[in-house]
Amino acid sequence: xxxxxxxxxxxxxxxxKSLLKSVVIHQxxxxxxxxxGEAQPDEENAKYGSTTAxxxxxxxxxxxxxxxxxxxxxxKPARRTQTTFxxxxxxxxxGSVPQSMVIxxxxxxxxxxxxxxYFEIMVAGLELFxxxxxxxxxxxxxxxxxxxxxxxxxxxxxxxxxxLCVIYLGDPGDLAYTVKCVHDKAYVGMDHVLPMAAASLxxxxxGASVGPEAPLIxxxxxxxxxxxxxxxxxxxxxxxxxxxxxxxxxxxxAFFGCPLGGSLFALEINSRFGVEYFEHMIEAIFCxxxxxxxxxxxxxxxxxxxWEFDLVLDEVEPRIxxxxxxxxxxxxxxxxxxxxxxxxxxEVFDWFNLLDNKYAVWRGSISxxxxxIIGMLIPHTxxxxxxxxxxxxxxxxxxELENVFPTSGLINFEMTSWKSALIVGVxxxxxxxxxxxxxxxxxxxxxxxxxxAGFGRALCFFFPSVPVPVACLCFAGAINVAITRxxxxxxxxxxxxxxxxxxxxxILFSCLASSCVTxxxxxxxxxxxxxxxxxxxYLLEDDHLNEDWTANRHHRHSMKRVAMDLEEIxxxxxxxxxxxVRT
Numbered sequence: 001x002x003x004x005x006x007x008x009x010x011x012x013x014x015x016x017k018s019l020l021k022s023v024v025i026h027q028x029x030x031x032x033x034x035x036x037g038e039a040q041p042d043e044e045n046a047k048y049g050s051t052t053a054x055x056x057x058x059x060x061x062x063x064x065x066x067x068x069x070x071x072x073x074x075x076k077p078a079r080r081t082q083t084t085f086x087x088x089x090x091x092x093x094x095g096s097v098p099q100s101m102v103i104x105x106x107x108x109x110x111x112x113x114x115x116x117x118y119f120e121i122m123v124a125g126l127e128l129f130x131x132x133x134x135x136x137x138x139x140x141x142x143x144x145x146x147x148x149x150x151x152x153x154x155x156x157x158x159x160x161x162x163x164l165c166v167i168y169l170g171d172p173g174d175l176a177y178t179v180k181c182v183h184d185k186a187y188v189g190m191d192h193v194l195p196m197a198a199a200s201l202x203x204x205x206x207g208a209s210v211g212p213e214a215p216l217i218x219x220x221x222x223x224x225x226x227x228x229x230x231x232x233x234x235x236x237x238x239x240x241x242x243x244x245x246x247x248x249x250x251x252x253x254a255f256f257g258c259p260l261g262g263s264l265f266a267l268e269i270n271s272r273f274g275v276e277y278f279e280h281m282i283e284a285i286f287c288x289x290x291x292x293x294x295x296x297x298x299x300x301x302x303x304x305x306x307w308e309f310d311l312v313l314d315e316v317e318p319r320i321x322x323x324x325x326x327x328x329x330x331x332x333x334x335x336x337x338x339x340x341x342x343x344x345x346x347e348v349f350d351w352f353n354l355l356d357n358k359y360a361v362w363r364g365s366i367s368x369x370x371x372x373i374i375g376m377l378i379p380h381t382x383x384x385x386x387x388x389x390x391x392x393x394x395x396x397x398x399x400e401l402e403n404v405f406p407t408s409g410l411i412n413f414e415m416t417s418w419k420s421a422l423i424v425g426v427x428x429x430x431x432x433x434x435x436x437x438x439x440x441x442x443x444x445x446x447x448x449x450x451x452x453a454g455f456g457r458a459l460c461f462f463f464p465s466v467p468v469p470v471a472c473l474c475f476a477g478a479i480n481v482a483i484t485r486x487x488x489x490x491x492x493x494x495x496x497x498x499x500x501x502x503x504x505x506x507i508l509f510s511c512l513a514s515s516c517v518t519x520x521x522x523x524x525x526x527x528x529x530x531x532x533x534x535x536x537x538y539l540l541e542d543d544h545l546n547e548d549w550t551a552n553r554h555h556r557h558s559m560k561r562v563a564m565d566l567e568e569i570x571x572x573x574x575x576x577x578x579x580x581v582r583t
Contacts, residue, residue, distance in 0.1 A: 095239045097283075099232075104246055104287035107227055111220045111250045111287075112294025118197060118219065119255075119299055122212060125205045126403055129154050134405045147406040151207065151382070152372035158206030159368035162440065163361030165198045171357055172196035172441055175214040178221055178248075179270050180526040186241035187225025188218060196441060203440040204384065207404065208371050209431040209450075210442020211384030216255055217266060217443070220247035220291075242280040245270075249284035250291030252489075257296065257303045258496040263288035265445075265489025272485050272527045273519055305499035307390050309469045316502050323466065324474045324506025327459070328513030331478025334429075334455060335448075335514070339483070339523050342433040349437050360439055367438020374431050379409040381428045384442065385450025391415075392424055392453040393472045418461035425454030445480055449494070452476030469500050477507050478514035483523045487515040 083091075089098035138150055166172070172195035173181075173188075181188045200215035224247025228234045234243065245267060253262035263285040267275045275281060296303055349355055354363040375382045379401055380392055387402035395415040401407045415421055428451040432444055456472030477490050484490070491508040495501055 094234060094236060095242075100242065100283040101286065103228065103232055103243055104283055105290055106231075107224050107243060107246050108250050108287045108290025109294050110227065111223050111247050112254055112291040113298060114219065114223060115216055115251050115254055115291070115295050116298035118201075118212065118216065119295075122201060122204055125201060129158075129205050130207070130403055130405050138405075148376045148408075148410045150405055151375045152369070155206045155208070155368045155372040155375070156365060158202045159364035159438070160361055162199055162202040162206070163364045165195060165202060166357055166360040166439065169195040169198055172199045173218065174441060175217065175269070175443070176524050176526045178214075178218045179524060182221065182241060182244060182248075182270050183526070183528060186237045187229065187244045188222040190222050190226050193219055193222050200441040203435070203442045206368060206371075206440070207375060207382045208368075208435040208438075208440045208442070209381065209384060209428060209447040210435045210440045210444060211386065211446045213252065213255060213443025213445045215441060215443070216251040217248050217269070220249075220251035221245075223247050224250075241277070242283060245277060245280050245284045246287035249288045251295075253285075253288030254292045254295030256493050256497065257292065257301070258493050259288040259292050260285060261489045261492030261496060262292075263489075265484075265486040265493065268486040268489055269484060269524075270527065271529065272522055273515065273529075274487070276530045276533055305497055306386065307393065307498045309472075309498065309500070310394060311468055313467060313469060313500065313502050316505060320467070320470055320503075321505040321509050323470065324509040325513040327456075327471065327474035327506075328478040328510035329517055330459075331452065331455070331475045331510065332482045332514040332517045334425075334475075335479045335482030335518060336521055338429050338433065338479075339521060341430075342436065345433050345437045363439050367434045367440065370434045371431050371438075374427050374434075375404065376410040378413050378424060378427045379404045379407055380413070380415070380424045380450075380454075381431045385428070385446040389446070389450045389453050389476075392421075392450055393457065393468065395421070395457060415457070418458045421454050421457035421461070423454075425451050425458065428454060445484065445486075445490075445493075448480040448483060449476040452479045455479075469498065469503060470506055473498055473500065473503060473507050474510035477511045481511045481514045482518040482521070485515065485522075485524070485527060487511045 083093070083096075085098060087093075088096035092099050092102075134147075134150055138147060142149075170191065173192050177192075178188055196215050196218050200210075200212065203210050204212060221244045225240055225244040228240045228243035232243075234240050248266040248269075249263035251262075252266045253259040256262040264275065264281075266288075267277055267281060267284060270277060292303070295301075346355075349363065349366075353359065354366070379398055380388055382388070382401075382404040385392075390396070391398070391400050391402075392415065398407045398409070398412075398414055413420070415424060428447065432447045432451070435442070436444070452475035453472040456475040457468070459471045459475070460466055460468055473494050477494050481487050481490050488508075488511075491504065491511045494507050495504045500507075
């Protein structure tokens with residue numbers, strides 16, 4: 001085009017750096033829009049010089065660095081919307097804070113009540129299968145030496161029921177599927193709720209090392225997304241995702257009784273390294289508070305710690321914090337070995353074609369046999385570990401175990417030495433792997449906590465100066481974070497449920513150390529980095545200076561992500577060929 005300035009075919013190194021600083025930085029930093037006619041403030045151009053006049057009409061390149069400081073218009077304060085709180089409340093504007101508060105209250109009430117119903121059914125089943133029926137039909141009827149056969153009897157029966165649920169109700173998915181839905185569709189379909197509830201309840205009743213955490217996350221996510229799309233008629237993908245995260249945060253806050261820790265964990269579980277859906281954090285935590293109140297009122301559970309150590313630390317020395325980081329690295333190593341072992345177990349199941357849902361009954365039954373054998377020998381490994389943690393951490397007599405029958409097992413196993421403590425930790429990890437590979441639906445937060453308590457007690461035998469709460473809680477946090485990636489939430493949850501508020505420093509340092517050294521070992525494969533963050537944060541400066549670099553790469557990529565999140569969506573089926581397609 002005649003009269004248009006021509007761009008040079010190549011730039012010097014200094015000119016490339018000038019382009020990087022004056023163009024790319026401003027495309028990565030969003031500044032508030034100003035009224036028409038006002039120039040956008042440009043602090044970097046004032047510092048490094050403008051590049052708008054780099055080329056003259058004849059094509060010669062000039063430096064164009066102004067010697068005089070250009071006037072900079074003041075940046076006006078940014079607001080989430082261009083209206084007021086009252087106006088948004090009256091209009092019920094989509095995505096606004098007033099709307100989010102109302103929807104958070106509604107989702108919190110619904111999820112709290114549904115979670116309470118699930119919890120009551122779970123507790124009733126545990127009472128029936130592991131206390132009432134043994135008292136009526138086993139004790140005094142069977143020879144005492146055969147009492148331990150009750151463990152495989154219940155375990156195999158529940159495994160068969162679990163497989164039948166998967167075959168006839170459909171695949172309920174798992175935690176990885178829930179995370180995938182949050183990223184791709186922004187919601188979980190309601191058709192997964194009933195299969196997940198049924199399959200997870202039989203998994204828990206079997207005595208396997210899975211808990212209600214992951215099923216509650218899936219159910220909460222489905223309810224949050226449903227109310228967003230169907231009741232409140234929301235259509236924007238990122239707004240629906242916010243309400244889905246509200247449901248996830250709510251159930252974990254209610255279950256753990258720790259609104260901040262539970263909510264943060266629900267947000268962290270979607271990514272490998274911290275909270276990446278940070279724009280929804282405040283509303284999700286708000287919903288967590290509401291859900292916790294409703295759930296605790298409905299179930300009658302107090303908001304209080306659940307574990308008590310013989311030693312309560314009134315103060316913590318700085319060396320204990322450093323010790324927490326060391327234990328964190330050790331726990332990360334144990335978690336890495338677990339991951340390697342677990343994938344080998346999965347490969348064995350795959351070799352026998354047991355991962356196909358058509359063979360869900362056989363898959364679950366084979367795992368049930370292994371879990372039952374371990375449970376008969378080491379009763380401390382049974383169930384998800386919320387109650388068992390207390391006995392493992394304090395090395396209490398096996399007769400104090402809360403759920404399993406009989407508590408003595410087959411060989412009257414007791415925790416009396418570092419060997420027995422180590423055996424509990426290792427066998428608990430094996431039991432977790434068998435449950436996950438066998439298709440049991442449930443969470444593994446508390447199971448990893450219980451395994452960590454076993455390793456912590458073993459450590460205390462070798463280093464008696466290490467306080468027991470520090471060893472057990474730091475190992476528990478490190479192992480869990482390495483697998484689930486919920487660093488901040490794990491530290492807060494462990495601090496709350498143990499009542500050891502002064503140990504937040506070492507526990508957090510343990511979780512941080514474990515998170516850092518295992519960041520390249522993703523256990524949950526669907527945990528991915530947000531594309532806009534991945535492109536704008538994790539790219540090195542040298543990548544921008546490459547000859548193939550284009551100045552608008554980040555801008556185009558980020559705009560693509562924004563457009564996807566803002567587009568109107570409808571119910572989307574699972575993608576063809578997906579391992580999560582219902583059968």
